[in-house]
Amino acid sequence: MDASENGATAPEKHDEGESFTKVKSKKSQKRKLEPDGGTTMEVEQPNKRPHFPPISADKLRGSDEMRKVAVPAHRYTPLKENWLKIFTPIVENLQLQVRFNLKTRNVEIKTCKETQDIAALTKAADFVKAFVLGFQVDDAMALIRLDELFLESFDVTDVKPLKGDHLSRAIGRIAGKGGKTKFTIENVTKTRIVLADTKIHILGSFQNIKMARTAICNLILGSPPSKVYGNIRAVASRTAERF
């Protein structure tokens, strides 16, 4: 644009001498202003960078991002019951928009104008996903509050290929009588465990997830619970001493 303008002005100036009317170009005016003003605008260099004025934050936002979390049928009712507790922190603390799409049975989370932190969307999505997997709302809330918590899932048959009765027994070993073993592991390693048929989900920090996973794998492979307690206790005390 500048080049064309320059090209346009140049022949005009030449034509001045040939009894044409003098047309004052904006360029020449501005050039005069320069020495008067004293401020050299770098933008005004001939055939150089375009000029972009500073934009307001609204325009910078871009489009809204959205996340969807599918809800299986058996979690439908608990979702309904805990809906208030779920959406409150998302909306108030993270400033996101959330709704449950009844037709597709998805929880949809969307950013909006008020969202300050774009990472909040991921946190919210993880939070809802954790709840859908089977964790309690309070436990899943920790995902929003702490950055370094993670969620790990694996299958019992991943550890050892078991079938039929053996599989059932392995699951029983993990759970313990009245959930005793599972709670013990949760307490010692400061994690939360969800035992859904053959799938196992662990929520916690990285080191703790590792500890819990080792304990559960040992149980699957056949160690008695007392031995597993001893091991996790030793490991946990060691890690506690370090910090």
Place this chain on the structure above:
Amino acid sequence: MIEKDRDPNNTNSSIEKLKGSDNYSEDDSDIDFDVNALEKQKKDKGKTGSKKKVVPSEVDDKFFKLSEMETFLDDIEKREGKEDDNEDELDYFRDLPSDEDDEINLDEVMSSKKKKTGKSSRDLKYKDFFDAVDNEPDEQQSDGDDDHMDDSQEEDGEEIDGEDDTEEEGDDDRSKASKKKVTFDLSENEDSEGEDIEEILKTPSPEKTELKSSFEKRQEKMSQKIEELENAALAEKPWQLLGEVTAQTRPENSMLEEDVEFEQASRAAPAITEETTLQLEDIIKQRIKDQAFDDVVRKEKPKEEVFEYKKRLTLDHEKSKQSLAEIYEQEYIKQTQKNTEKEENPAHVEIQKLMDTLFLKLDALSNFHFTPKPPVPEVKVMSNLPSITMEEVAPVSTSDATLLAPEEIKDKNKAGDILGDIERTKTDKKRERRHIKKVKRLKIKEKEKRQKVKEANKTGESKKISKTEVAENLRKVTKGGKATILKDEGKDKALRSSQAFFSQLQDQVKSQIKSTKERSEKKKKHIEVSVSKLKL
């Protein structure tokens, strides 16, 4: 001796000659050879003319005559044994064979010489053929050249020197003849005779030292080099290149002269030089000055406090009351609180304490009705002990020792409760027995091992068994009932003589027989009774 053609003429002639005349011919047959006659001839040493008799054979051709060859060979053989008494006779007016002569034949030469001398083949000596050592080169130059050329052509066929063409041709002609000469000898004759001839003919002829072109010189050097290389390639490889070489296959101490390269997996030991020792000493001195010693710190077993043990015990088997978020919250608060605690200035705390005491005293003095302020806890106790230790209700006079449960003092036995003798069941007793037996078995095995090692070390010193060992062995053997000690209970004297022994043996046998007889008699008696009864 080589067999000759048996020719009746020859033999007859030879016999005649031997018998009669002093003329000796070349064709001396072996069969009719008479030693006495020869010796006579030797003494006489007459110069006789020799006839050259050529007997035709199948192999003969234009150049070669078998009979001539044989005669020549015989002569040479005899010459080796004989001394040379004949003077060197040279016919100075004889025509030497010229270069252009094609038909130069050893035989001809020899025959010419022989003709001239008129000696028999037996009496021909070296000097008949060759001059004295000094004059050799001159006379035999031509022949020598032939051979030299021949050899050079044989070995380096491609290398035809840049000599004159005429010379070459001449040489070729000569070489052909000489080749024939030499090959004739080599091929027909596998004895050393052929080689001798070659050696004789191949006199050390000087090369043309006159003027050689630079190209010639270069060529010579090249040829020499090539010769060397070829010889090296053909020859046996030195032991260094022969792959696996043992000490027997290489010369003695040859490895010492070799610079051998090999890789070492381990680090080489540090070379101790004066410099290194000085460096070390410097380091040591510096360390002493700095008092920076590498002393070993004594390891101490960590003694467990009581409350630590109690902490260890708690394993909550129930669902935790706090949610995960709360747990992490509390942890975080704990961490932050720790930091805030340390931030309190100890100086301020002290000042506050002093001020409080001062003001309390002043108040007490100034006010008549003084009511002291309620005591403010001066010390802020923030204990990280588990609440159970704080809440424990115990009398004042108790100490930790009395408070501790037995498990806290000493860990429980892995095997479980300790049982008394009466409390043990059958399985427990058996278990104990088995354990004892196992332990004992191991001990015995250890002992045996040690014994073996001892004996192995002892070999060579003294293999005599001591009294104690003898007694031990005896006891072992008799204990198991495998063997019994023969005790001579007063029968010593009796058994000293063989007669006594055999008489005793006889007695024993007799007694045995008696006993059996009695038994059989008893049986018979029984039978008799029954029989008699029956009969009756």
